[in-house]
Amino acid sequence: MDEFALIRMLNGPRGHGGGKRSPDDSGVTVGIGDDAAVLRPGSGTELVVSCDTMVDGVHFKPETMTFADIGYKAMASNLSDLAAMGARPRWALVALAAPRSLPADKLQGLYDGLYACAEKYATAIVGGDTTSSPSGLVVTVTVIGEVKQGRALLRSAAQPGDAVFVTGPLGGSAAGLRAMLERREAAGPLELLPERLRPLARAHRLPEPRIQAGQLLAAVEPRQCGALNDISDGLASEAWEIAEASGVTLILHGERIPLMDELREYAAAVQADPLEFALYGGEDYELVGTVRPDYRAELERMFEQAGLRLWFVGEVAAAGEDGTDPAIGVTLIRSEGGVPAPVGKRGYNHFA
Ligand SMILES: Nc1ncnc2c1ncn2[C@@H]1O[C@H](COP(=O)(O)OP(=O)(O)OP(=O)(O)O)[C@@H](O)[C@H]1O
Ligand SMILES: Cc1ncc(C[n+]2csc(CCOP(=O)(O)O)c2C)c(N)n1
Ligand SMILES: [Mg+2]
Ligand SMILES: [Mg+2]
Ligand SMILES: [Mg+2]
Known part of the structure; x- marks a missing residue:
């Protein structure tokens, strides 16, 4: 499968995303599919942005996590940083570096986990990046939330x-x-x-x-x-x-x-x-x-x-x-x- 087919599979109609499962009030003008996403923050809010990475062998091993767990936790650990600022989650981007040998159904499992957590916390996945990795799997999630101006908890x-x-x-x-x-x-x-x-x-x-x-x-x-x-x-x-x-x-x-x-x-x-x-x-x-x-x-x-x-x-x-x-x-x-x-x-x- 080529890179573009993989992105379509993970985020398109056969997956869960492509905006189909976005929260009603998603504020997405342009989502997955262009050079970048275009997003509409609420008026009187400040953006709260954070990213965290999970690396094969460092954050997970076959004994500790299924692929769905890796996806769920990658999203959850990022949303946790928004929680720690008192922010409301809005959007997420997912950067994936996967070994060529990793079967597509494993990646689909990872995305099931990512989307399950994103949906639970009303977060729209609006973009990302997909590359091959010469060694292990690396997943980086970037989350964007918002908080009323001056209200972030430090x-x-x-x-x-x-x-x-x-x-x-x-x-x-x-x-x-x-x-x-x-x-x-x-x-x-x-x-x-x-x-x-x-x-x-x-x-x-x-x-x-x-x-x-x-x-x-x-x-x-x-x-x-x-x-x-x-x-x-x-x-x-x-x-x-x-x-x-x-x-x-x-x-x-x-x-x-x-x-x-x-x-x-x-x-x-x-x-x-x-x-x-x-x-x-x-x-x-x-x-x-x-x-x-x-x-x-x-x-x-x-x-x-x-x-x-x-x-x-x-x-x-x-x-x-x-x-x-x-x-x-x-x-x-x-x-x-x-x-x-x-x-x-x-x-x-x-x-x-
Ligand atoms: N490579 C980097 N370049 C720029 N800023 C960074 C880099 N790595 C971390 N930071 C910044 O340093 C600060 C502390 O990051 P840290 O990752 O320790 O926090 P955290 O995400 O809450 O913790 P954890 O990663 O253990 O979940 C944050 O403001 C983060 O954005
Ligand atoms: C196989 C395996 N070995 C050890 C650990 C423990 N661990 C890894 S990263 C981390 C801190 C949080 O990550 P970060 O600081 O990157 O946000 C902890 C406690 C694990 N999860 N899996
Ligand atoms: Mg840490
Ligand atoms: Mg961090
Ligand atoms: Mg933190």
């Missing part, structure tokens, strides 16, 4: 006194990854995995970007939310990013960090500390953020009303206030009443 907006929250259980993805690699079987349907591993594998293979939560946090008037970040490299690493960008210390309480029961069971079975998965594992794609302390109860109420939940896991202190060194950074109180200990600035790092 890493630099945490203030001393803020409460620190996360939007869901952490560490499940990293535990799922480890469990699947240990099994040494090709990834198949989640239902074929032992029940105790399913939620962990799901967290790794099919993460959900917290789009609704991000938009809710950005919409609060007058502004009560501080910093926001999504958890791609682990809670420790993302908390450090907020601490450095805001010039503060984040104090985390170990016993308040939400963990799935299945993570606790898995960690016990492999004699590991479940908190290590949450702090340093990564790929949870939950949000970590801060809120002014007086607004905490109201925010909880708003989340509950929207059918969402928040977990309060710590507080923000002025740099150095808790007596630890370095002054700016992240500390952990393992069990209530204990003393804060510095949390290393580590997590997933491509070049460390």
